[in-house]
Amino acid sequence: MTRQPLHVQFPDWVEVWETRADDFNAAVERFPRARWRERDTFLDDLGVRAGDVFLDVAAAGGYLLRGVRARLGDTVRILAVEPSEMHLAALPEYVEVVPGATITRFTLDDASVDCVANLSGLHHTEDIRPYFVESFRVLRPGGRIGAADVRKGSTVDTWLNKVVDRYNEQGHVGHFYDEGEFAAFMRDAGFVEVVERTAHYTWDFDTVVDMAVFCKQLFDMRGIEPRQVAELIDSTLGIIDLPGGGVGMKWELIQAYGRKPV
Numbered sequence: 262m263t264r265q266p267l268h269v270q271f272p273d274w275v276e277v278w279e280t281r282a283d284d285f286n287a288a289v290e291r292f293p294r295a296r297w298r299e300r301d302t303f304l305d306d307l308g309v310r311a312g313d314v315f316l317d318v319a320a321a322g323g324y325l326l327r328g329v330r331a332r333l334g335d336t337v338r339i340l341a342v343e344p345s346e347m348h349l350a351a352l353p354e355y356v357e358v359v360p361g362a363t364i365t366r367f368t369l370d371d372a373s374v375d376c377v378a379n380l381s382g383l384h385h386t387e388d389i390r391p392y393f394v395e396s397f398r399v400l401r402p403g404g405r406i407g408a409a410d411v412r413k414g415s416t417v418d419t420w421l422n423k424v425v426d427r428y429n430e431q432g433h434v435g436h437f438y439d440e441g442e443f444a445a446f447m448r449d450a451g452f453v454e455v456v457e458r459t460a461h462y463t464w465d466f467d468t469v470v471d472m473a474v475f476c477k478q479l480f481d482m483r484g485i486e487p488r489q490v491a492e493l494i495d496s497t498l499g500i501i502d503l504p505g506g507g508v509g510m511k512w513e514l515i516q517a518y519g520r521k522p523v
């Protein structure tokens with residue numbers, strides 16, 4: 262069934278916006294379907310296995326590491342690097358926070374981790390080379406690295422650095438990446454079997470209203486109603502009807518992987 266035009270889908274702002282807990286983790290928790298393709302496509306090729314020590318860098322409230330836990334249960338020891346106190350408080354109790362660590366310095370022993378990953382958490386750091394060097398250092402021989410973030414010039418770049426930048430009170434200035442850049446950083450750091458691709462997928466929702474409420478909350482967009490958020494999503498990123506029902510907001514990230522030589 263084809264969805265209704267955007268202008269007939271939106272009741273009043275007050276009716277759709279039940280909660281003012283407008284923070285990133287609340288949005289992710291409220292709409293678990295939204296980013297599942299993003300997480301699954303990233304995790305599928307990361308190769309986390311039972312018995313691994315997994316390090317989630319820029320973990321926020323733990324969306325990525327919760328996916329690892331859902332796949333492998335307590336067979337994986339999960340560590341997190343996250344600079345924001347507010348995010349740390351939202352992490353589940355099974356996570357070991359790495360004290361004093363930053364996005365590019367992990368305060369862990371050499372060769373103490375099996376898999377390091379960073380999902381959308383590099384673009385607020387100007388020089389990200391040390392993320393790759395530091396990952397190489399803490400990984401055991403044979404260990405895996407993953408990184409996923411925004412492609413320079415993509416519609417996601419426009420969404421974050423133009424649309425979100427305009428409606429979020431703090432603005433949004435992300436440093437985004439050319440194709441091949443992550444792969445080069447990985448090879449320079451010593452990784453082998455390096456693979457990079459731009460993954461295209463959707464953020465999925467039951468309705469366009471849910472999509473707009475999620476984005477307004479996730480990106481903390483102020484002074485704009487969900488109807489307008491949806492119009493901006495449609496004109497900037499594109500909205501499609503999903504074959505199995507529901508709607509998808511087009512999204513993409515560069516995903517790159519590598520292995521530390523044995």
Ligand SMILES: C[S@@+](CC[C@H](N)C(=O)[O-])C[C@H]1O[C@@H](n2cnc3c(N)ncnc32)[C@H](O)[C@@H]1O
Nearest residue numbers: 319320321324344345348364380381382385386
């Ligand atoms: C878009 S969120 C992504 C979080 C999580 N990986 C996910 O996919 O849901 C970006 C994260 O990077 C962290 N971060 C990245 N660079 C940072 C920096 N330079 N200073 C502070 N926090 C940073 C933020 O605290 C936040 O948790």
